[in-house]
Amino acid sequence: xxxxxxxxxxxxxxxxxxxxxxxxxxxxVTLTPTVNPLPIGTCGPVWVKxxxxxxxxxxxxxxxxxxxxxxFDLTVSHGGTSVTGQYTDASHWAACGxxxxxxxxxxxxxxxxxxxxxxxxxxxxxxxxxxxxxxxLTAARSSWDPPSCVAAKRAAATPVPAPPAAAxxxxxxxxxxxxxxxxxxxxxxxxxxxxxxxxxxxxxxxRVGGNxxxxxxxxxxxxxxxxxxxxxxxxxxxxxxxxxRAISPDLTSGxxxxxxxxxxxxxxxxxxxxxxxxxxxxxxxxxxPEPEIPQGFKAIQVARDxxxxxxxxxxxxxxxxxxxxxxxxxxxxxxTTTTLTVGGLPLGKATWQVAAMYRGTVAGSPQQGSxxxxxxxxxxxxxxxxxxxxxxxxxxxxxxxxxxxxxxDEVYVASFTELLxxxxxxxxxxxxxxxxxxxxxxxxxxxxxxxLPLDRxxxxxASQNGGIRAGDVVIPIVAQxxxxxxxxxxxxxxxxxxxxxxxxxxxxxxLVEVDEPTYALARVLPDPDPRVVCRGVPCGWGYYMWGPAGxxxxxxxxxxxxVAGSQIAIVExxxxxxxxxSQLVHLENQDRDRPIGLARRNMVDDGMGLxxxxxxxxxxxxxxxxxxxxxxxxxxxxxxxxxxxxxxNTPQSTISYLNxxxxxxxxxxxxx
Numbered sequence: 001x002x003x004x005x006x007x008x009x010x011x012x013x014x015x016x017x018x019x020x021x022x023x024x025x026x027x028x029v030t031l032t033p034t035v036n037p038l039p040i041g042t043c044g045p046v047w048v049k050x051x052x053x054x055x056x057x058x059x060x061x062x063x064x065x066x067x068x069x070x071x072f073d074l075t076v077s078h079g080g081t082s083v084t085g086q087y088t089d090a091s092h093w094a095a096c097g098x099x100x101x102x103x104x105x106x107x108x109x110x111x112x113x114x115x116x117x118x119x120x121x122x123x124x125x126x127x128x129x130x131x132x133x134x135x136x137l138t139a140a141r142s143s144w145d146p147p148s149c150v151a152a153k154r155a156a157a158t159p160v161p162a163p164p165a166a167a168x169x170x171x172x173x174x175x176x177x178x179x180x181x182x183x184x185x186x187x188x189x190x191x192x193x194x195x196x197x198x199x200x201x202x203x204x205x206x207r208v209g210g211n212x213x214x215x216x217x218x219x220x221x222x223x224x225x226x227x228x229x230x231x232x233x234x235x236x237x238x239x240x241x242x243x244x245r246a247i248s249p250d251l252t253s254g255x256x257x258x259x260x261x262x263x264x265x266x267x268x269x270x271x272x273x274x275x276x277x278x279x280x281x282x283x284x285x286x287x288x289p290e291p292e293i294p295q296g297f298k299a300i301q302v303a304r305d306x307x308x309x310x311x312x313x314x315x316x317x318x319x320x321x322x323x324x325x326x327x328x329x330x331x332x333x334x335x336t337t338t339t340l341t342v343g344g345l346p347l348g349k350a351t352w353q354v355a356a357m358y359r360g361t362v363a364g365s366p367q368q369g370s371x372x373x374x375x376x377x378x379x380x381x382x383x384x385x386x387x388x389x390x391x392x393x394x395x396x397x398x399x400x401x402x403x404x405x406x407x408x409d410e411v412y413v414a415s416f417t418e419l420l421x422x423x424x425x426x427x428x429x430x431x432x433x434x435x436x437x438x439x440x441x442x443x444x445x446x447x448x449x450x451x452l453p454l455d456r457x458x459x460x461x462a463s464q465n466g467g468i469r470a471g472d473v474v475i476p477i478v479a480q481x482x483x484x485x486x487x488x489x490x491x492x493x494x495x496x497x498x499x500x501x502x503x504x505x506x507x508x509x510x511l512v513e514v515d516e517p518t519y520a521l522a523r524v525l526p527d528p529d530p531r532v533v534c535r536g537v538p539c540g541w542g543y544y545m546w547g548p549a550g551x552x553x554x555x556x557x558x559x560x561x562x563v564a565g566s567q568i569a570i571v572e573x574x575x576x577x578x579x580x581x582s583q584l585v586h587l588e589n590q591d592r593d594r595p596i597g598l599a600r601r602n603m604v605d606d607g608m609g610l611x612x613x614x615x616x617x618x619x620x621x622x623x624x625x626x627x628x629x630x631x632x633x634x635x636x637x638x639x640x641x642x643x644x645x646x647x648x649n650t651p652q653s654t655i656s657y658l659n660x661x662x663x664x665x666x667x668x669x670x671x672x
Contacts, residue, residue: 027052027059027067031111031133033095040103040140043086043096043148048072048111048131061122063371064353069093070261071122073115076107081156082137083107086148087246090261091366097137098149105137116243117262119290121371151234151247200224200278203231203254203270208286211316213368214360215258215286219270222280228272233258238265238285259360261368263288291370294320294338294354299377300501301623306343307350307377313338314356314370321369324352332357351376377500382623383671385495386507388413388442389636390475390665393468397513397643397660399590407467408460410446410514411596413477413664414439414538416545417494420504420563422622434503439542442491443480444514453486495671500623504563507619508545511596511641511662512537537593540578545616562620568629570639573616583611588657596660597641610657612643619666626668637666 028051035044048069052059058066070090076083082101087093095109112130114123201222210216217233233248233256248256260266266288271281294311301307309322313335323330326344333340342352353372359365396409419434445459447467457478460468468474478488498505562569575582584594586609598612619637629635643658654661 026127029111029113029129029131031109031131033109033133033135035095037136037138038083038095038097039138040097040101041099041142041144041146043094043146044135045092045094046074046085046109046133048074059124061124063122065122065369065371067113067124069111071115071118072111072113073117074109074111076109076135078105078107081149081152083135084146084148084152085109086146087244090259090368095135096146096148097140098152099140099143099145101137103137103139106134107137109133109135115262117237117264119263147247147249151245197277197279200228200272200274200280202280202282203272204282206268206270206282206284208268208284210257210260210286210289211318211358211368212289212291212370213259213261213318213358214362214365215260215266215268215288216361217256217258217268217270217284219254219282221254222272226275228280229275230273232271232273234269234271235260236267238267241267257360257362257365259362259365260288261366263290289316291358291368292317292356293370294356294373297352297354297373297375299350299352299375301377301379301382301499302341302502303343303499304381304383304497305345305347305379306341307345307379308339308341309352309354309375310339311354311373316358317356318359318367319357320354321357322352322354323372325350345379347379347381349376349378378627380500380623380627381670381672382497382499383495384498384623384626385669385671386493386621386637387667387669388415388477388491388493388509388664389667390473390477391445391468391511392663392665393470393472393474394642394661394663395654395659396469397596398657399513399515405515405517406447406449406451406456407465408447408462409468409660410444410456411468411474411662412444412512412514413442413491413493414510414512414541415493416440416508416542418506418508419496420506422502422504422563436546437494439538440491440493441480441538443478445474445477446514454481454483457481457488493666498621498623498626500627503622505621506559507621507666509617509619509639509664509666510538510541510614511664512593513596513660514593515591516593537578537595541576541614544577559618559620562618563622565620566625566628568625568637569620570637571618571620573618576614576616578614583608583613585609585611587612590657595641596643596662598643598655598658599646600644600655600658610655612655612658613646615646617641629668630670635668637668639664639666 030049032047033044034047035042038044050058050067061067068091074085074093076085076095081098082105084096084098085093086096110130110132114128201224203219204222205220207218208215221227230250230252232250234245235258236245237243244262246258266286267283268286269281269283271279273279292314294314296312299307299309317335319335320333321330322333322340331340351374353374355372356370358368391411399409416439417437421432421434443457444455445457445468447460447463447465448456448458449465458466459474460466460472462469476488477491479491493509494507559571559573562571578584584598587594588610594612595614599615600612617639619639640663642661643655644652645655646652
């Protein structure tokens with residue numbers, strides 16, 4: 001055969017007329033045989049480089065992954081079995097020079113996009129083309145024949161019936177009859193065909209399984225004697241037996257692992273080969289499992305700059321690849337866990353991706369990955385403060401204008417909070433109580449005539465020394481002064497951390513109107529011991545709320561619905577016993593401390609005079625609710641406390657002889 005002139009690299013791009021009109025090749029594709037010329041008896045990797053001119057990077061498919069050699073079909077043609085191609089896996093293909101070929105043979109390698117087995121989810125629409133390059137064979141360096149060459153020669157050796165000879169006009173005499181018995185005629189030689197060995201016992205119980213990176217084939221040895229000397233496994237596409245065949249090396253064990261990475265139904269044939277030439281084969285089919293995208297991917301903020309990413313486990317995944325801030329470099333997460341804590345995050349919206357990764361059990365086997373699942377989270381500063389900013393007075397309470405406690409009204413603010421853990425089932429409900437903050441009391445605001453600075457803070461317009469009445473706005477609301485400092489410090493209802501997706505906060509405020517002497521006010525309020533009798537409205541309030549009667553008030557249907565909502569909500573809760581009764585009695589005397597915002601009911605015993613009942617008020621907050629309010633420019637919460645009738649089927653109205661109507665303004669602040 002004449003020796004061809006060596007060709008270094010011939011690159012040809014040719015468009016295929018696709019089924020979809022308008023197909024094109026918007027990329028620069030380079031097909032490179034890395035060993036050229038290629039020695040007979042060796043294999044040389046072939047590279048495919050794809051560049052998008054617009055980005056100067058690899059193009060992306062609809063799932064976000066890069067277009068690589070795995071998206072192409074690679075073939076080599078020569079018109080014989082001199083040069084073959086073989087896949088190591090979906091991302092590695094080599095051209096092989098076969099024993100028996102002639103030095104100088106030139107073959108054509110073709111890379112076609114899209115590959116026949118490329119799934120629709122990662123196929124770039126309206127792109128179809130093929131690229132070719134040539135490769136030349138040179139003298140052999142060894143006697144080894146690559147597996148793809150062996151398989152090609154086996155296929156070529158399959159006998160094909162010859163066509164009948166053409167009829168001619170020449171008459172040929174029939175052959176002389178051959179006796180059925182006795183010796184053959186003198187001078188003739190009889191050709192006796194050698195009979196092929198009978199089929200041997202086939203392998204038993206073929207089992208095929210695996211993951212998207214590797215198929216595992218197992219079988220049981222035939223229960224015969226003598227045993228097979230070796231086994232060979234062949235694989236092909238069930239719907240197209242000529243497609244994508246692979247053959248194992250000679251095996252002595254009962255298993256083979258195939259780095260299969262293409263979808264579809266596949267047939268695996270296991271052949272037992274015996275010393276006397278007998279062969280026995282059995283087959284099994286296998287449906288390739290598509291890589292599974294992780295589900296339930298979410299991010300939960302657990303600190304000011306930290307989130308925990310989590311997802312549901314993917315069966316068969318060897319690991320997960322997670323990419324995103326702060327480094328934007330993919331991180332490998334072992335398959336034994338499905339969470340990743342990410343710290344050092346700046347405030348603002350961040351997006352992460354996770355893919356399931358699959359790897360075979362053989363050392364150095366290639367990896368296969370799923371498409372990415374994506375989640376986003378707005379990282380916020382979760383440190384907040386709630387401040388009692390002001391009290392607006394629509395109507396003062398019924399109080400003797402010149403009563404001994406001061407002119408008109410004197411009031412203070414009381415509050416406590418409960419931090420709740422949110423359920424993880426997506427219901428939005430609160431699951432458990434994390435902590436409860438003791439009751440906090442502000443200074444008493446109003447008329448300061450004849451009182452010490454520690455007793456009251458001047459507020460209101462009823463006199464030159466104060467006294468709160470209709471139309472007044474009490475601002476600022478200050479904390480209770482101490483002997484060490486009489487400075488007017490803003491009254492903080494609560495401050496702390498609310499993590500989005502994790503915490504809910506219940507703020508319980510109360511406005512108390514003062515009529516009793518100062519010594520009747522309980523100022524120190526630890527969690528009350530049920531055995532201790534304490535004085536003052538806040539003490540009775542705390543005793544009821546923290547005792548057995550009120551421990552689960554936050555988990556009742558009304559508050560739970562507000563917790564699950566998206567906005568800050570103010571909810572009226574249960575009837576609270578502030579003393580030995582559910583009602584405060586003989587309020588007509590106007591001589592006792594009592595909450596503003598009592599409800600008048602029709603459940604009144606004779607002889608109890610004017611009565612009122614207190615219904616717990618709850619402000620339902622969370623980081624999500626606060627952030628939504630701040631984003632809308634609403635950094636204040638208004639809680640109305642007003643004395644009213646609370647009768648069935650009766651419109652609410654003011655109670656005679658009480659008449660208080662106050663609004664507490666709470667300011668939301670973001671802490672450092």
